[in-house]
Amino acid sequence: MLSVLLASGVANGLLYGLVALGVVVLAKAANAFNFSQGDVMALGGFVSYAVIVTMGYGSVAALPIVVIVALFVGVLSYLLLRPLMDAQHAVALLTATIGLSFLVKGTIRLIWGRQGDYFAVPPLVSGPPIILFDGAVIIPLQHLVMSGGAVLMLALFALFFRFTRLGLFMRSVADNPRAARIVGIPTELVLCSAMVLSLVVSAVAGFLLAPATLIFPDMGFSLFLKGFAAAIIGGMMSLPGAVIGGVLLGVTEVLVSGYISSTAQELSAFVLIFVALIFFPRGLFGGRSSRSV
């Protein structure tokens, strides 16, 4: 029981972690937040549904198409929101991304049906669960694949920020956009790629999540909320922190649903978000800061 719960908690948590990575990347590079991330995650699920179920291709074909769609949406979002991507327009940008989230959700609903319609995507792999220690530990294969995919994405992210110039550019633009522009860093490119990256990682998370759950057009928002919460728990500016925050959130959720009540699962996430914001606004690993007003 516990091992199955933990496996699904970790798997879900890693996906929240992926969304949180998107949140952190955008926050670091552009000091911006994008409400449409959750809906793009849902879009990732729906696109993989279209490729796998409607068109009848394999899961392997779905992934590149999901990434391409997310790239497209990301570039369009950037072009649309470019005038707002600076410090003076933080609140306006936030409001605009709420509009963007509505746009994406409405598009999903127009293409894939009415409210309340649920879709099932076949599992990426099928097979018996992995049983260790004579049945003491049971790990469903699906969760293993989800976790594996998420970990792979995380590794790619870490490598990207560690070893590419663009990763370094992003950090410098986040630190001081004006100075970055003066020393010749292509700020526009950095902002654009931060927006695109955050949406691509969300869409891939949606692709990984889709087989484990039923997908529906309204699923996006609470996923964004959880990803954001994971980013806050992790301190908002730290990539590993975002992943740890996601896993913590995922595990808390399944433990509450397994041992207390399954309806309380959703509530536990909101309570955790609220507590994290009030008591650890700089994250579990962030430093203390004092502010008088």
Add this chain to the structure above:
Amino acid sequence: MAVPVQSIRSAWRSGSWVYPVAIAVVVALIGMTLNPYLLFLLTRVVIFSMLVAGLNVLMGYSGLLSFAHAALFGIGAYVTGLMQVHLGVPYPVALLTATVGVTGAGTLLVLPALRLSGIHLAIATLAVAQAVHWVLINWSAVTFGAGGFRAPSIAIFGLNATQSIFLTSLVLTTIGYLMVRQLVRTSFGRKFVAIRDNSVAAAANGVNVTATKTIAFALSAGCAGLAGGLYSALLGFVAPESFNLEQMILMKVMAVVGGLGTMLGSMIGPALVIFLQEQLRDSQGWLEIIFGAVLIGFVLFLPKGIAPLIYRVLAGKRTETVETGPRTGQKVGLSAPTDRAVEN
């Protein structure tokens, strides 16, 4: 509290209440001739005007991002309806209790707002809103769960239910509008704007940031609670889905379209959004796409909303936008702008 009393007295003498009251009377006369369906829509506009006026105090004047208004609105509707259903309390008592209760609940929301701002406050209030929504769905013993319940309607002066709630809403919204407008014209309004533009500078100049934020939240929650109570009697049926996140975003669209930081915008926004919503009621998908596009379009191209355009048409009239005052960091001469701002 001497300041509001004085300002109400001066508002009375200045006669600035004449136009809104005259407009309300005209709306009442038109409303009584409409068919029930159109009257229902008009009443929704009136009720949402009150709600958005309150939201505007928070978002437009004080710059505090709250996503809890749909939830507060819902609590107002549920408390009003449930008190009548479970306890058999008369409507006015239930409405008053709901307004006071929601004002209290909204005031508690200031606790996160004291520590958080911007997106963090938005997410914290979102979490609260989602939790409230969860309670409305899952606490079936009291709230009748996801299916909702029939709330009693009201009848006054021998009119039918819709006409009764229409007149009640119109009177209360007009009073609420005048009071909120008066408040934002006093030093309180300037304090709201001061903490919005720069809370550190405001504190340095003697503005009590905690008290000002608390008042902003209480005022705006009170409007939401009262509007919710009216809405329950209008709908005659209260269910959680009337108060979900989608509704919250529509309220935001109303505030942005009308014009953040303007009182006139609180009237225009709901009228336009509810009109558009009725045109699009057949397709949820198109509704979301169009409202999404409207929100982005306004933020990009008309960030101050429609109200300033109307003020410009009525040029020469005194304007009520908060933008007429000097902004943080703006250099002001010794003459006109500051004086005018104080006079407003």
